[in-house]
Structure formats: structure tokens, C-alpha cells
Amino acid sequence: MLDYSHYTGDTSYDDVITQALSSQVGPSFDFMVPTHYGDEGNDDQAFWSFAVLDAAERNWPQPDDTIPDWLQIAENIWNTMAPRWNTTSCGGGLAWQIFPTNPNGMDYKNSVSNGGFFQLSARLARATGNDTYYQWAQKVWDWSESVRFVDENFNVFDGADSKDNCSKRNDVSFSYSQGIYMYGAAVLYNYTNGDPTWGDRTAGLVKASESYFSPFENATDIMYEHACETVDSCNTDMKSFKGYLSRFMWATTQMMPSTLGDVQKLLNVSAVAAGKACSGGANGTECGQKWYVGGFDGNTGLGQQMTALETVQGILVREAAPPLKAGEIKRVKGQDA
Numbered sequence: 059m060l061d062y063s064h065y066t067g068d069t070s071y072d073d074v075i076t077q078a079l080s081s082q083v084g085p086s087f088d089f090m091v092p093t094h095y096g097d098e099g100n101d102d103q104a105f106w107s108f109a110v111l112d113a114a115e116r117n118w119p120q121p122d123d124t125i126p127d128w129l130q131i132a133e134n135i136w137n138t139m140a141p142r143w144n145t146t147s148c149g150g151g152l153a154w155q156i157f158p159t160n161p162n163g164m165d166y167k168n169s170v171s172n173g174g175f176f177q178l179s180a181r182l183a184r185a186t187g188n189d190t191y192y193q194w195a196q197k198v199w200d201w202s203e204s205v206r207f208v209d210e211n212f213n214v215f216d217g218a219d220s221k222d223n224c225s226k227r228n229d230v231s232f233s234y235s236q237g238i239y240m241y242g243a244a245v246l247y248n249y250t251n252g253d254p255t256w257g258d259r260t261a262g263l264v265k266a267s268e269s270y271f272s273p274f275e276n277a278t279d280i281m282y283e284h285a286c287e288t289v290d291s292c293n294t295d296m297k298s299f300k301g302y303l304s305r306f307m308w309a310t311t312q313m314m315p316s317t318l319g320d321v322q323k324l325l326n327v328s329a330v331a332a333g334k335a336c337s338g339g340a341n342g343t344e345c346g347q348k349w350y351v352g353g354f355d356g357n358t359g360l361g362q363q364m365t366a367l368e369t370v371q372g373i374l375v376r377e378a379a380p381p382l383k384a385g386e387i388k389r390v391k392g393q394d395a
Contacts, residue, residue, distance in 0.1 A: 059071055059074070059075050059078075060075055060109065060112040060113060060116070060118070061112070061305065061368065061371060061372070062367065062371055063075065064112075064116055064378055064379075065371050065372070065374040065375065065377070065378050066371065066374065075118075076118070076119070076121050076392075077121075079109065079110060079113055079118075079128070080121050080125055082106075083125055083131060086134065086138075087125055087126050087130070087131050087134050088103075088131065088134035088135050088137070088138050089103055089106035089107070089110070089131070089135055090103070090138060095157060096157045096159040096160055097157070097160050098156055098157070099154055099155045099156055099160075099163060099171065100139060100142065100152045100153065100154060100155070100156055100171035100174065100175070101154065101168070101170045101171045101174055103135055103138070103139065103156070103174075104135075104139070104170070104171060104173075104174025104175060104177075104178060105174065106135065107132050107135045107136070107174070107178045108174075108177070108178075110128050110131050110132050110135070111128070111129075111132045111178070111181050111182075111185065112381075113128040114127070114128035114129040114132060114185060114382075114387055115181070115185060115381035115382050115383075115387065116379075116381065116382065117382060117386075117387065117388060117390045118390070119390045119391060119392040120389055120390065120391055120392065121392060122391075122392075127389045129185055129186070129387055132178070132181075132182060132185070133182060133186070135178065136175075136178055136179065136182055136191070139152065139175050139178070140175075140194065142156065143175075144220075147167075147220035147221075147223055147224070148167055148205055148218065148220050148223055148224035149201060149204060149205070149224075150197075150201045151167040151172055151201055151205065151220075151224070152167065152171045152172050152175055153165070153166065153167055153171070153220070154166045154167065154168045154170075154171055154217070165219055165220050165221050166217055166218075166219055166220070167205070167217055167218060167219075167220050167224060168207075168216055168217030169202065169207040169208075169214050169215060169216055169217055169235040169238075169239070170216075170232075170234065170235050170238065172198055172201070172202055172207065173202070173207075173214070173235055173238035173239045173242065174238055175194075175198055176195055176198040176199055176202065176238075176239060176242045177238050177239070177241055177242035177245070179191045179192070179194040179195035179198060179242075180192070180195040180242040180243075180245040180246045180249065181242070181245050181381075183195060183245075183246070183249050184245050184246075184248060184249040184381075184383050184384065185381075185382075185383060185384060185387055186384050187383075187384035187385070192246070192249065195242065195246060199242075199243075199259075202239070205218060205224045205227070206227055207227070208239060211262070211266055212259065212262035212263045212265065212266040213231060213236075213266045213269070214231060214235040214236045214238075214239050214263075214266075215227055215228065215229055215230065215231050215235075216228045216229075216230045216231060216232060216235065230285050231269075231284075231285060232283065232285055232296065232299050233267070233270045233281070233283055233284075233299045233300055233302070233303035234298075234299040234300075234302035234303055236263060236266065236267050236270065236303060237267070237302050237303035237304075237305065237306035237307060238302070238306060239263055240260060240263035240264060240267065240306055240307065240310055241306035241307075241309050241310050241313070243256050243259040243260040243263055244256075244260045244309070244310040244313035244314045244317070245313050247259075247260050247313060247314045248313040248314065249383075257314065257316075260310060260313075260314050260317065261314075261316075261317065261320075264307070264310065264317050264320050264321065265320070267303065267307065267324070268324070269284060270282065270283070270284060270300070270303060271324050271328070273287070273288055273350050274350060277331075277350035278327070279323060279324050279327035279328065280327060280328050280331045280349050280350045281300050281303070281304070281324070281325075281328040281331075281349065281369070282300070282348070282349070282350060283296055283297075283299055283300055287347065287348060292347070294359065294361060295361070296361075297347055297357075297359055297361030297362055297365070298360070298361030298362075298364050298365060299361075299365075300365040300369070301361070301364040301365035301366075301367065301368040301369070302368070304325060304328070304365065304368040304369040304372055305368045305372065307321045307324070307325060307372070308321065308325065308368075308372030308373075308375045309375070309381075311375060311376075312375060312378075312380040312381065313380070318376070325369060325372060325373075326373065328349060328369050329369045329370045329372075329373055331349035331350065331352075332345070332349050332365065332366040332369045332370055333366070333370060334349070334352060334353050334354075335347075335348070335349045335351075335353065335354055335355065335362075335366060336354070336363075336366050337353060337354045338354035338356060338358065339358065344358045344362075344363075345358065345362040345363050345365070345366040346358065346362060347359075347361075347362050
């Protein structure tokens with residue numbers, strides 16, 4: 059919805075967006091909410107950081123003086139995540155989960171949590187000019203390569219168990235992890251004024267993302283979730299993953315414009331397919347899951363709406379201002395917007 063407002067200029071939902079951003083910041087303004095103590099994971103908190111950074115990087119108006127700047131909240135999130143970097147196994151990394159009361163994931167180090175921390179660090183480096191964040195982003199990237207969550211061809215895999223020191227990688231891969239690392243690398247390309255190392259990594263991640271397109275010969279360049287979609291095993295979360303890949307692919311083109319042609323080749327076709335999929339329900343606008351069927355497949359939900367929205371609205375990215383950076387980000391009160 060932040061992307062929608064920014065790309066289209068339609069302010070219809072701005073109050074709802076502000077309410078959502080401010081409603082769950084938590085008592086320490088770090089999106090650690092007491093009602094979710096015990097079940098919030100590092101991946102969950104990372105996704106909140108993406109949202110609040112989107113607000114900061116667009117000078118989204120602050121609702122009032124009861125909460126800190128959006129950028130400060132993002133830094134608060136980072137300050138809770140960095141101490142969780144655990145070197146007692148696998149040479150480092152964040153676990154999937156935060157609280158021992160939620161044991162499902164305390165021993166699992168995964169790419170979405172660590173990729174989220176990588177992207178958060180990269181974006182904070184660009185947003186603040188503080189090189190400490192850049193050093194941490196490099197550290198997380200190097201670690202991700204060392205445990206082969208990111209392989210030599212820039213494919214991103216799901217994770218590994220810390221109980222065996224991450225020696226046996228889980229080779230399942232999901233589109234959203236690919237996108238999270240991709241955009242983090244692109245931000246660092248921009249932050250370093252075109253460092254070719256980050257340029258090569260970004261281009262490699264874009265190239266590797268092609269595995270999430272073209273499920274069949276007659277569905278060329280149409281996005282799908284290859285771990286689950288063709289065999290009808292996607293859970294509720296997985297049905298939203300394509301939207302995050304779309305979001306971060308479009309965003310990558312602003313940080314590294316040379317990727318635009320490759321991204322458009324994939325996402326322009328997918329956007330048309332997504333539009334055709336959003337033709338169901340009582341009002342004819344509910345979105346289905348499988349875009350490659352050439353229409354509405356009857357499988358609806360929030361994730362299906364999100365994936366189509368991000369893919370279609372991102373076409374407007376070239377007309378939108380890029381994210382603001384250090385020296386441009388400021389606190390804007392509602393009446394000053």
C-alpha cells in the first residue's frame with residue numbers, strides 16, 4: 059500500500075497506512091509487540107523494517123509526536139536484531155525465531171531472516187550514511203555465502219539446522235528470499251556509487267530469479283512459486299511470496315538502472331497474466347493464484363491480491379522518485395506533507 063500511494067499519487071488509503079504503521083510499533087518502538095512475545099520471528103520483524111523504511115525513504119508524514127521518526131524506528135529494529143547474531147553455531151547468523159517459548163525455528167537459521175537483516179543493514183547504510191551498517195551488511199552477505207544460502211550462481215536457498223552446524227543445507231528455495239537479497243545488493247551498489255562487486259551480485263541475483271518464471275513452455279516469463287504452486291502445496295504465507303519478489307525486482311531497477319530491461323522482460327508479461335487472473339469473485343476483481351492458467355483459477359486470498367498488486371503497480375516505478383537517502387530524509391508532520 060505504501061508502494062501504491064507512492065507510485066500512483068492516490069492518497070485514498072494514506073490514513074489507513076499511517077494507522078497500520080503506528081499501531082504495532084510496541085513500547086520500545088521496535089515492532090516488538092507484547093501481545094506477540096513468544097511468536098514473533100526475526101523474519102517478521104524484518105518485514106516490519108521494510109515497511110517503516112519505505113515510509114522513511116519517502117518522507118511519509120508522522121502522525122504525531124508520540125512515536126519517533128520512521129527512520130529511528132528502523133534503527134531501533136536493527137539494534138534489537140544485531141545482538142541476536144549467534145556465533146555459537148554455523149559461524150554466525152540469525153535464527154528463524156526469537157523466543158525460546160517458540161521452539162519451532164530456534165535451531166533453524168534461514169535465508170529470509172538473514173536476508174532481511176542484510177537488506178535492513180544495507181538500507182540503513184544508505185539512509186544514514188553510517189558505515190557501520192554497511193560493514194554489517196557485508197558481514198551478513200559473506201556469512202550467507204559461507205553457509206551456501208547464496209550459491210555461486212546466486213540462487214538463494216531456504217536455510218540449515220544449527221544443530222549440525224549448518225552442514226546440511228535445505229535446498230528448498232522461495233521467491234521472496236531471492237528478492238530480499240537482490241534488493242539489498244542493489245541498495246549497496248547505489249550506496250557505494252557503483253561498486254562492480256555489488257553490481258555483479260545484483261545482476262546475478264536478477265538472473266537467478268528467472269527460475270521463478272516460465273513454468274511451462276506456453277507460459278514464458280510468467281511468475282510462479284516453483285516450490286509449491288504447480289503441485290498445490292503452497293500454504294497461506296507462500297501464496298504472498300511472489301509479491302515480494304516483484305516489489306524488490308522493481309525497486310532494484312531504481313538502485314541499479316541497468317537491470318531495468320531484464321526486470322521488465324519478466325515482470326511486464328507477469329503483470330498482464332496477473333491482471334487476467336484478477337477477474338473472479340462477485341465483483342470480477344478477485345485475484346487467483348496461478349497466473350499461468352490464462353485467467354482466474356478460483357484460489358483467492360490476501361496473498362493473491364498482494365502478489366498481483368505489487369507486480370502490476372511496479373510498472374509505474376520509472377515515473378516514481380527513487381528512495382530518499384542520507385541528507386534527504388527528514389521528519390515530516392502530517393500538516394506539513
